[in-house]
Amino acid sequence: MDLLTVTGVVAGYSAADQILKGLDFTVRDGEIVCIVGPNGAGKSTLLKVIFGLLRPEAGTVLLRDRSIAGLRPREITALGVAYVPQEHNIFASMTVRENLEMGGYADRAGVSGRLDGVMQRFPVLGRKRRQAARTLSGGERQILAMGMALMVQPAILLLDEPSAGLSPLAAQGLFRDIQAINREGVAIALVEQNANEALEISDRAYILVDGRNSRDGDARALAADPEIRRIFLGG
Ligand SMILES: Nc1ncnc2c1ncn2[C@@H]1O[C@H](COP(=O)(O)OP(=O)(O)OP(=O)(O)O)[C@@H](O)[C@H]1O
Ligand SMILES: [Mg+2]
Numbered sequence: 522m523d524l525l526t527v528t529g530v531v532a533g534y535s536a537a538d539q540i541l542k543g544l545d546f547t548v549r550d551g552e553i554v555c556i557v558g559p560n561g562a563g564k565s566t567l568l569k570v571i572f573g574l575l576r577p578e579a580g581t582v583l584l585r586d587r588s589i590a591g592l593r594p595r596e597i598t599a600l601g602v603a604y605v606p607q608e609h610n611i612f613a614s615m616t617v618r619e620n621l622e623m624g625g626y627a628d629r630a631g632v633s634g635r636l637d638g639v640m641q642r643f644p645v646l647g648r649k650r651r652q653a654a655r656t657l658s659g660g661e662r663q664i665l666a667m668g669m670a671l672m673v674q675p676a677i678l679l680l681d682e683p684s685a686g687l688s689p690l691a692a693q694g695l696f697r698d699i700q701a702i703n704r705e706g707v708a709i710a711l712v713e714q715n716a717n718e719a720l721e722i723s724d725r726a727y728i729l730v731d732g733r734n735s736r737d738g739d740a741r742a743l744a745a746d747p748e749i750r751r752i753f754l755g756g
Contacts, residue, residue, distance in 0.1 A: 624669025660691030
């Protein structure tokens with residue numbers, strides 16, 4: 522069943538400049554759906570529209586059957602959508618534990634139970650709970666950012682380039698964590714530059730070019746497509 526349905530979305534940062542030019546995007550229950558495309562294609566902009574940081578000029582955004590376009594991020598969070606931005610996604614001077622508490626701020630009841638759950642899910646966060654977030658490695662910071670998002674027990678998690686800047690080994694670990702979160706029942710929309718690795722863990726994928734849908738379909742089929750390999754995956 523469709524969990525998130527974006528249809529014909531037009532959006533931009535000013536009236537004169539459309540970035541998304543009529544975009545379609547769907548995430549079904551249980552799926553990992555990856556979004557790839559060149560720099561500036563509008564991948565982050567799409568996630569911002571879904572999370573309510575940017576109001577679409579046209580088109581619809583449905584969560585199940587409910588329109589969420591135009592709602593505020595905090596209202597969208599309460600409906601089960603969590604978002605990890607591409608940058609500035611943790612509070613560096615706060616401890617790991619305080620960061621997780623901030624993640625759960627939108628729904629304060631039961632924060633301590635959920636805190637325990639997230640620290641069990643990611644033992645490194647439990648071990649380092651008293652350390653300032655700035656002392657974490659790049660990979661650990663991304664895990665913390667995901668942990669913060671999971672504090673609201675979302676139905677869908679929007680991840681914007683979680684593996685950016687990580688070593689290949691750390692990225693591999695992160696992709697395994699994303700798969701594990703997904704197996705626990707959270708649908709995932711994943712924007713990634715590491716397209717090969719992302720397609721490997723995804724069910725379906727969308728290729729965006731200049732604010733429009735270029736190709737979409739089964740992730741493995743797209744990863745094996747010679748034209749896509751040539752243009753987007755480095756041969
Ligand atoms: N806050 C903003 N104000 C004005 N223009 C913006 C803003 N953020 C992004 N843009 C523009 O919107 C376009 C799409 O940006 P977006 O961040 O969605 O691309 P992206 O596909 O995520 O790229 P990348 O792979 O580099 O992260 C770009 O031309 C960018 O310059
Ligand atoms: Mg981006």
